[in-house]
Each structure stands twice: as C-alpha cells, then as structure tokens.
Amino acid sequence: MSTALGLLALRRYVPYLRPYLGLVAIFGLAQLGSLATAASIPKIIQYIIDGPATHHQLDRLVQMAGVLVLIGLLEFVLIFLRRNYSGVVSLRMETDLRNDFYTHLQDLQVAFHDNWQSGQLLSRAISDIGTVRRFVSFGLIWFLQTIVTFAVVFVLMMQLDWKLALVVVVCMLPIAYFSNKFHYKYKVIARRLQDQQGDLTTIIEEMATGVRIIKAFGRMPLMQRRFEDQARLLRATSLEGIKSRALLWTQLNFLPNLSLVAVLLLGGFNVVQGTLTIGGLIAFMNYVFMLTWPMDAIGWVMSMSEECQTASERLNEVLDSRPEIADHPGARTLERSRGHIELRGVGFKYPKSDEWILRDVNLVIEPGETVGIVGRTGSGKTTLAYLLPRLYDVDEGSVLMDGIDVRELKLRSLRSHIGVAFEDPILFSASVHENLVMGRPITSDEELKRAIDIAQAGFVWDLPWGLETRVGEQGYTLSGGQRQRLALARAVLGGPPVLVLDDPLSSVDVHTEAVIEEALARVLEGVTGLLVVHRPSTLALANRVALLDGGTIVAQGTHIELMQSNELYRALLSQQYERSAEEVPA
Numbered sequence: 001m002s003t004a005l006g007l008l009a010l011r012r013y014v015p016y017l018r019p020y021l022g023l024v025a026i027f028g029l030a031q032l033g034s035l036a037t038a039a040s041i042p043k044i045i046q047y048i049i050d051g052p053a054t055h056h057q058l059d060r061l062v063q064m065a066g067v068l069v070l071i072g073l074l075e076f077v078l079i080f081l082r083r084n085y086s087g088v089v090s091l092r093m094e095t096d097l098r099n100d101f102y103t104h105l106q107d108l109q110v111a112f113h114d115n116w117q118s119g120q121l122l123s124r125a126i127s128d129i130g131t132v133r134r135f136v137s138f139g140l141i142w143f144l145q146t147i148v149t150f151a152v153v154f155v156l157m158m159q160l161d162w163k164l165a166l167v168v169v170v171c172m173l174p175i176a177y178f179s180n181k182f183h184y185k186y187k188v189i190a191r192r193l194q195d196q197q198g199d200l201t202t203i204i205e206e207m208a209t210g211v212r213i214i215k216a217f218g219r220m221p222l223m224q225r226r227f228e229d230q231a232r233l234l235r236a237t238s239l240e241g242i243k244s245r246a247l248l249w250t251q252l253n254f255l256p257n258l259s260l261v262a263v264l265l266l267g268g269f270n271v272v273q274g275t276l277t278i279g280g281l282i283a284f285m286n287y288v289f290m291l292t293w294p295m296d297a298i299g300w301v302m303s304m305s306e307e308c309q310t311a312s313e314r315l316n317e318v319l320d321s322r323p324e325i326a327d328h329p330g331a332r333t334l335e336r337s338r339g340h341i342e343l344r345g346v347g348f349k350y351p352k353s354d355e356w357i358l359r360d361v362n363l364v365i366e367p368g369e370t371v372g373i374v375g376r377t378g379s380g381k382t383t384l385a386y387l388l389p390r391l392y393d394v395d396e397g398s399v400l401m402d403g404i405d406v407r408e409l410k411l412r413s414l415r416s417h418i419g420v421a422f423e424d425p426i427l428f429s430a431s432v433h434e435n436l437v438m439g440r441p442i443t444s445d446e447e448l449k450r451a452i453d454i455a456q457a458g459f460v461w462d463l464p465w466g467l468e469t470r471v472g473e474q475g476y477t478l479s480g481g482q483r484q485r486l487a488l489a490r491a492v493l494g495g496p497p498v499l500v501l502d503d504p505l506s507s508v509d510v511h512t513e514a515v516i517e518e519a520l521a522r523v524l525e526g527v528t529g530l531l532v533v534h535r536p537s538t539l540a541l542a543n544r545v546a547l548l549d550g551g552t553i554v555a556q557g558t559h560i561e562l563m564q565s566n567e568l569y570r571a572l573l574s575q576q577y578e579r580s581a582e583e584v585p586a
Ligand code: ATP
Pocket: 114, 350, 353, 357, 375, 376, 377, 378, 379, 380, 381, 382, 383, 384, 423
C-alpha cells in the first residue's frame, strides 16, 4: 500500500522516463524473461524427479541437464540486460532531473534564496535526487518483480495443489499489517533523516566558506561542537531507522519460514495420502523458496519507497515554488535603452517582513545623468539598487526604464541593459576571463581591455596565466581590492547604458580610488548611473545626490546645495560620519 503511494509520488518523474521508453522496454522485457526462466526451473526439476529420475532414463536425464544449462545461460543474459538498462535509464533520468532542478533554482527569485539554507538545497540537489534514482533503478524494479513473482508463483502453486496454495497465502497475509505499521513509523523517520542531513550539509558548507573567520576567532571548538551535536542527532535518527527496518525485515523473513513448515506438514500429509507426488511436493517447496527472496526485497523496497517519497516531497517543496520574478506574458524587449530611469511611488518590504524598507520613493534619473544615493547605514540604499535589475520586485509603485515598467520587460533584456557591482564583489571559481565576461557575447579584446583599464584592474596581466588564471572559490585567492576592481570591470564591460554601483570603491586605496574615479567619470559621462555613496570623495562622480532617510528620499540636489541646506546630509558626510556612521543623530 505505502509502496503504491510511493509510486504515486513518482508520477511527477514519469516525463523524465519518456525519452528513454525504448530502453525501458528492453529492461521490462528482460525482467519478464528472467522471471519466466526462473519460474520454469522448479517445473523442470519436478519433471526430472518424477520422470527420468524415477524411471531410470539416463539419456533423458542428460538432455534435461542440457536444457537447464541453456536456461541458466539465457537467464544470465537477461539479468545482465535488466540490470544494465535499468541503471542506464535511471542515471539518465537523474541527470535530466538534476539539470532541471538547477535551472529551477536559478529561476527562483533572490527572496527564495534568502529564506533557504544552502545546505538544504545542496542535499536536495544531490542526495534526494540520488534517492529517487535509486528507487527507480532498484526499488521500483524489485517492487514490480515481487508482484509478478508472487502472481506467477501463486498460479503455479494453485495448479499443483490449490489447498496448499491457499495455506501459503494465509501465512503471508500478515505482510499487510507489518508493512502498514512500518509505513507510519518510517515516514516520519525518513523525513527527519533527510532534513537532518541537509542541516549537517549546511554546517559543513558554512565552515568551508567561513573558515577564515572561524580560525581568526579561534572558534574551531565551537564549530566542532555544533557539528558533532548535529551529527549525533543524525546518528540517533539513523539508528531509529535501522531498528525499524530490522524489525520489518525479520517479521517478513519469518513468514516464508512459517509457510514452509505448513507446506511440509500438509504437503507431507498429501504425499502419504497419494494426492501429491514427491516431485510435486519438492516443486511446491521450491516455489515457497522462490518467495523467500522477494519477501526480503519487500522490506528493502518499502524502506526505499518511504525514502523516495520523502525525497520527492522535499524536491517538490522547491520545484513547486514558482519563480515570482519572471517574464510576464507579453513581456517586451528593449532594443537599446536610452537609460531613463524613474522610481514612482516605490514601496518595498522584504518578503516575510512587515517593515517597509522603502516607502514613497520618487526619483528620476535622466539619460546620461548620475545620481548618488546617500543615507545612513541600513537606510535601504542597497535595497533600492536591487530594484532596478529586478532582483526584488516593488510592493507599491513602479520602477520604470524608458517609461516602461520594468515588470513589463523581458528579464534578460532588462538586465542586459544594466551593469551592476554590489558591495560584496562575488566572484566564481573560474578564470578571470570567465568572471569578467560571465557568458555575455563580448567579442572584442579591446572591450575587455578597456573595462580592465577603467577599473584599474591591470594586475590581472601580471597573474601567472593572465586572464586565464583561475580565481579560487569566491575569489579568495585575490585581495579584497582586487576582487572589487574585477567586479567593477565586470559591471562596465560591454558598455551597458545603465550602471548601478553600490559603493564600488570601498576596499581600494586612496590613490587607486582617485585613478578609478577619473576613469569612471569618463564612463559615466555617456550612461545613466545610480551610485551608492559612502565616502564624500565618490560624490565627485554624481551630478546630483538623493538623501535617503526613514525609507524615503528626503532631499535631492547637488552636493553643494545639500551641504548648505540639509543638516543630516552635512552630518553624514562630515568627519564624524567617516569615523562612525551609527553615531549620527536622527
Ligand atoms: P549599508 O550602508 O550598511 O550598506 P544599506 O542602506 O545598503 O546599508 P540595506 O542593505 O538596503 O541598507 O538594508 C536596509 C534594511 O533592510 C536593513 O534594515 C536590513 O536589515 C534589511 N534587510 C536587508 N536585506 C534583507 C533581507 N534579505 N531580508 C530582510 N531584511 C533585509
């Protein structure tokens, strides 16, 4: 029953089998064939014992031995075909499913990733998909094999002695009770087990990405304790699972033995009465033996099916989350944006939070103009920058590009017009070249060189393999300033008409900053810029400044105007602010 439910949970994966139906047919036929050969053997044994062996027909005996050898060989080939093709099909299905899972993860909005631990996603992508694959390649096949074996063996037994066959059926009935009990217990354990594996993965992942901080703060023992506690939880749950499985297997193993005793007693009685031949009894017992292995398999298949149901439940939690930020039907493509940006009555809260981070934000940036955003820490500057490339969608009002709501534009088109560099310069474990180009159709080396020059990232030419040098995970083989300059080069590469730069120069020294600013000023001349400013020096790049406070723009104007008219602005950009932004009076 529960296994049947497991099969239902697999409905979603049926389309993944469709491309491989030919292979499925091969292994299905091989499966049936191998079953037929296995089922024919007791019949032949019965024939040998009751025929040539009883009547001393030596030549017939040799012939039958030959037939047995041929059947054995055929079974060998069929089993190979079955195992091989079930493995091939399930592996292809697993690969396709994992590719789709990854695509889906990328399509999901940033807010989804804010709320999911990466270890939980990792364990779903790797171990849960593997669990589904294992069930499809072994569990499902053994499940079908077991059902067919039971049906075939039952018919053959009925032919031999129907009363004896019914006795075997009665002895097997407790399967339903045992497996149902197991189902209710194990489904809870399986879910807990897989969730805890995800938590453990998260701890390992956090350790790997935060290793510098952990070591610098001497927090290894703390992390070790966290890990061991989690590992201990996982072990306890695994032990519960082992106990439950062991109990089921023992119970299921007991049933064929019970049947065997009953068959020996009643069958022996029938032989004495002359209603059954010795060969018939031996064949009957062989059929009971044929059920022993499938009974073992039922226990195993059932636990696998529970794990598969849990795995698919966990996968569905991700796969059923619809990407909220996606192309609307009829979304438009912008050929070449003029770079006119407008925020009209924008209000924004982070999902799962009631606090308005931005409210009534009105801001127009004319083509070619650069607006600096100033505000105390946590005032929502970065959040505002996220809204332009639609990393998040507004809750109120709208963001317009060339007068079109960004939600009406195709994401790919919108984002191809905006170059971004955020506070945290994220790089990938790939070559410098790949990190800069990021798959965009950048054709000329000139463009690349120009972007590197603007960002003062000439250090890349001195790396051991130049642009082909691989940077470590998250760019950790580079210095903070180098990473930031690469991220800046990446943003300006390809000359996007809109640049969103979130404090792009915070980690570079004063001299480099001055050089970059000079080059950036040239780049910003022709494009529209939204520049989050933390340091007064960067303000030179902005034509106009907007002051963000309490989630809204409280003042706009040139730097000089705001310095003269706005006390908060003066305070933020004064020397005190440089020392501690948090001490600024409200
Ligand atoms: P800073 O000058 O320090 O970079 P900021 O002005 O860029 O600050 P934001 O990063 O935009 O500030 O954050 C604005 C507010 O939104 C903060 O109070 C922050 O706690 C909150 N916030 C930021 N990211 C999230 C998130 N993913 N989920 C919920 N709240 C968030």
